[in-house]
Amino acid sequence: MVCDDCAASRVLRNVAADGNPLRVNAGFGQALDDVTLERVRRGDIRALESIYVLYARSCYTLALRILGEPSAAEDVVQDVFVRLIDALSGYRADAPFGAWLKRLVANATIDALRRNQRFTGGSAEDVLANAASTDVGPELGVDAWVLLQRLPPQARAIVVLHELEGYTHRELAERFGQSESYSKSILARALKRLAGETYELQSRDEVG
Amino acid sequence: MHDIDPATLLSARLRLAQLPEFEPDVRLWSRIEHSLAQPAKRRGGRRMLWLGSAAAAALAAVVIVPTAMRPSSAEGVEVWLQRSHTLEQAWRAEVRSASDPLLRARLQLIDGELQAAYDRGARNDELLTLWKQRGDALQQLLESSSTKVQAVVRI
Secondary structure, three states: OOOOOOHHHHHHOOEOOOOOEOOOOOHHHOOOOHHHHHHHHOOOHHHHHHHHHHHHHHHHHHHHHHHOOHHHHHHHHHHHHHHHHHHHHHOOOOOOHHHHHHHHHHHHHHHHHHHOOOOOOOOHHHHHHHHHOOOOOHHHOOOHHHHHHHOOHHHHHHHHHHHHOOOOHHHHHHHHOOOHHHHHHHHHHHHHHHHHHHHHHHHHHHHO | OOOOOHHHHHHHHHHHHOOOOOOOOOOHHHHHHHHHHHHHHHHHHHHHHHHHHHHHHOHHHHHHOOOOOOOOOOOOHHHHHHHHHHHHHHHHHOOHHHOOHHHHHHHHHHHHHHHHHHHOOOOHHHHHHHHHHHHHHHHHHHHHHHHHHHHHHHO
């Protein structure tokens, strides 16, 4: 398969000593050229691989932050890329490709939460109730990842999508089938918890 | 109820900004490729059926491929791809039923050839020729539609 001018060639030219391509980390904001996109539309697997090389890290990171389990996050990324060629018929190029891909990953991740019955749709108090009883030992230190994973999956999804991926409360409300007020309430409580636990852990470290 | 004081918000956001990024397992692409293998065959089969019908419908139209519109080879596939998309949008905005059926059949034939070229992983220079032909076909369709629409309006 020859793809002399497309993104695949440009990326795959950068090969590490172990034979694996060097991944460029510029997130979902990386641009994708029309030639590669058209090849993928037409079913070119090598062009699809070039998209994977560009965006796999961002896709996986987004899914993992919300799901918290590597195998579940990989399943989401696999599902998205397996369906991508067919899904491209719905891409109208009126938004950057990366932003469109991010939506696919976010939607697939939320679907995975629902399938695993981790999305309860309960009140903000209920959603965060279980997290309140969890304790983190001082040996873990002030670790952003640990703090995020202490939140319930539903709250984690809202924090990640709103604070890190730029979703609005209206979009979150539509996606979760709840009101905007619900999304705001979950976010406010989750951020307070994140900030509060930060202070708590910092204090423990200083005492220790 | 939803208010957060600025210090708390800042603290939480600073913490979130420190979140690490992660690389998926190096074998994940192989899994994806394996999953794609069967659906790809099915897609290929559908394309062949479509290509066959398009080719049959356009058989008579092949002879009218204009030789005067040989495009420049200096321009890249991306330029011609964009031109083709732009022309297609313009054509769709016209009264498509007024288009010459032979020209429409020719467009279908070129689309079939393009798909076949992509399926076999054709080089960009081959794709370039086909995208140029598609642009020319759309240009003729547009001109054909406009002429007929103007004729109807005059009547």
